[in-house]
Amino acid sequence: MPLRLMVITxxxxxxxxxxxxxxxxxxxxxxxxxxxCLTPGQAASNRGGAKSxxxxxxxxxxxxxxxxxxxxxxxxxxxxxxxGQLYRQDSYKVACDLSxxxxxxxxxxxLTFGPEGGLTGHTDHSMVSVFAxxxxxxxxxxxxxxDQLQGGITPHHAQKLYYxxxxxxxxxxxxxxxxxxxxxxxxxDFLEAKIAAFKAHASQSPLWPRFEENIRKGARQEMFHLAxxxxxxxxxxxxxxxxxxxx
Numbered sequence: 643m644p645l646r647l648m649v650i651t652x653x654x655x656x657x658x659x660x661x662x663x664x665x666x667x668x669x670x671x672x673x674x675x676x677x678x679c680l681t682p683g684q685a686a687s688n689r690g691g692a693k694s695x696x697x698x699x700x701x702x703x704x705x706x707x708x709x710x711x712x713x714x715x716x717x718x719x720x721x722x723x724x725x726g727q728l729y730r731q732d733s734y735k736v737a738c739d740l741s742x743x744x745x746x747x748x749x750x751x752x753l754t755f756g757p758e759g760g761l762t763g764h765t766d767h768s769m770v771s772v773f774a775x776x777x778x779x780x781x782x783x784x785x786x787x788x789d790q791l792q793g794g795i796t797p798h799h800a801q802k803l804y805y806x807x808x809x810x811x812x813x814x815x816x817x818x819x820x821x822x823x824x825x826x827x828x829x830x831d832f833l834e835a836k837i838a839a840f841k842a843h844a845s846q847s848p849l850w851p852r853f854e855e856n857i858r859k860g861a862r863q864e865m866f867h868l869a870x871x872x873x874x875x876x877x878x879x880x881x882x883x884x885x886x887x888x889x
Contacts, residue, residue, distance in 0.1 A: 648749035652766035654706035662836030663829030685725035690845025728769035740777035756805035804866035821867030825879040
């Protein structure tokens, strides 16, 4: 079984802003990648000229596809949950949808936001952390969503769950406590691909200058906290797939 990496996010542009470097880096290493985005970002403050939520959703789906092409993502999926309203959703249902995608794609490594909501502390980011963590555990159990287990789909245990984190916070946001980094990934020259992928989200262009300023502070590193692992190593890691079996 080839190595596979899945990212679960809340909005188009999260895939680039939070995970773009590792997505592009691991594709270069022949790892298959998948991004599942829960909402099409239709409630964004930056509207890109859209006259309605539906029009903005359509624009942002196209931008997401363009960003995934830059990052060479194998499979990019945008679901239809309401932007800004993830806290109102049925957790069991959302975890069901995500469990199905985990069982179909069968990644060894899953990345998402931490429960604090990432650098911005966004409520949707916090909720996607909860949903993805539930799905990480439940996708491997035959007594969770057994109706999915047909047509060759079987339970799947991913081997590692990481939360995105950082070694700085944003001074103009509400205070957050980020998880301690246990993996620091050198994305090297793929920093430029990460920035280019973020800028593929043209509707969000007012965010570009600050994003690029903050990202360039990171010294070409993306940081993650290992939340769950099938292995027991506590060493600092420089490879998200360290200790992973290809089974």
